[in-house]
Amino acid sequence: MAKAAKTAIKKDPKLAAEAKNWTKVIKAVRSPKTGAYSFKEQIIHKDKVKDFFAGK
Numbered sequence: 001m002a003k004a005a006k007t008a009i010k011k012d013p014k015l016a017a018e019a020k021n022w023t024k025v026i027k028a029v030r031s032p033k034t035g036a037y038s039f040k041e042q043i044i045h046k047d048k049v050k051d052f053f054a055g056k
Contacts, residue, residue, distance in 0.1 A: 021045060025052050 026041040044052055 021047075023049065025049055027053060 023046050024043050026039055028037050029040050030037050
């Protein structure tokens with residue numbers, strides 16, 4: 001399925017331009033109980049990256 005989505009984006013320049021506005025962010029979160037790290041990841045709009053890392 002992923003290949004079909006990439007092909008659709010390449011064929012339509014409007015979709016390709018919109019796809020560039022999204023980014024994958026990964027944040028390390030420490031567990032208060034064990035002290036181990038886990039990772040929280042999301043695909044969000046590029047304008048909301050600072051809010052993601054601020055914890056809002």
